[in-house]
Amino acid sequence: MKRWHIRDIILVTILAIFMGVIFWAITPLYSALTAVFAPMGLQPLANEILLGVWTMAGPLAGFVIRIPGAATLGELLGAVVEMFLGGVWGASTLISGTVQGFGSELGFMATRYRRYDWITLILSALTTTLVTFGWSLAREGYSAYHLGFLLLLFAVRFVSVFVFGGILTKLITNLLDRAHVLKH
């Protein structure tokens, strides 16, 4: 199993900061979506639609750096950046960041850090959705929703995580592969 070296640590941190900066730019979009959905009582949908973007640092770091813990660390550091930039949810981003990162990590763990292809990304999207949804059930009180609405939220979240953490991550890593910068 590969160990962490100073170069990898700096790389995962820089990557997390980059993602933090890009995600920072979509905060107005989040507020706008919330404002549009809120009157109809659909606020969580704003969250679900964008959740894939916020959880993307995990699979991307896991895929690029390929060391156990990379996905968790990437997502957690992204949350640290968000907190110090003055993110919306404050301290709880640290916990959500760890939960999200661990969710993506499970996907890589399931293939024992050996496969870096579609299978791993789909698994990772699935574990991210399941783990973060469990967290939302407790933290955001999702457990009080009617079952139908809850299923809708779950479906939207999975699609979002799959589009950003799966498809977009695959497109990015394809480009990196063609540029021969990924270690195999």
Added chain:
Amino acid sequence: MNPSLKLALLVLVALEISFTHVWTVNIALIVVSLILMVWSHVAFKRLVMLTLIPVFFGGALVWSLTLRGTASTHFLLVIFTRMVAYVYMGGWFAQTTNPLTLTRSLEQNAKLPSKFAYGFLAAFNLMPKIQAEVATIKAAALMRGQVLHFWSPQLYFKVILAAMNWSDQLASAMTSHGFVEDAPRTHASEIPLITRDWVLLVGSLALVQIGLFVGLP
């Protein structure tokens, strides 16, 4: 308070109120965080932001739970105060903790390996450069008539190339300045960890436990 213990306290309390349903404790946490922030001269504008944000998002969430769910008033009150408490506690932490001191404390007091501590610091100091790089990449693409959005793979591709490049350079720079992974180090600036810190941590946690489990609403 020692930054590592402060972080531990914050995470433990935030985790605990995520799974418990006592709104009076949430209110108490909000009041204490507010007092601590006023005490440390947090700017008024920042306090207003810290209030408006959770009221807006928490309000929207509570409204949605009312329309689409079967939540009781007590449950809604818990969720709403929980959201505000998270943001206030996080505000207190972020506004009163210096990232450099926190990293030093994590290395010295919490025994985080020094390669992680210095790796994080090296990268975090690049923050302004990283922000400028995203702007540069977008501008360079615009000159070729290409608009890069947060869903464009090219944006991330270029960002990752820059990250790889910089991490190589920074790592070599650190090695050439004599940084050796896992070697014992001395510290130019020591972060104290005194009995008072432990008393504050244990005392605050004990107070929260009492509040949560004596049967308050």
